[in-house]
Amino acid sequence: MTELRVQERAFDATLVFRVVSTTSTNTLAGQLPRRERWILLLLDRKRCIADLGHLTQRSELDVASTLTRFLQQGSIEPVEESLSQ
Secondary structure, three states: OHHHHHHHOOOOOOOEEEEOOOOOHHHHHHOOOHHHHHHHHHOOOOOEHHHHHHHHOOOHHHHHHHHHHHHHHOOEEEOHHHHOO
C-alpha cells in the first residue's frame, strides 16, 4: 500500500525520504557519483524534494529521478508522516 502511495506522489515536491536504517550511508555514498552522493547525504527526514533541488541547484525532476533510483535499490524509503498528508 505504501508503495502505491509513493507512486501516486512520485513528483510531489513535498515528499520526504530517509535512508533505510540497514544501509550504511557512508558506504553507499562512497560508491556514488558526486551528484547522487549530495542528494543521499542531504536526506534527513525533513527535507522535501523541492528543498533538495534548491540546495543542490538541480531541478525537482532531476532530484526525483535520483531518489527513484535509490528507492528501487532499497536504500531509502518515504517518511510515513509525509504520506498521511
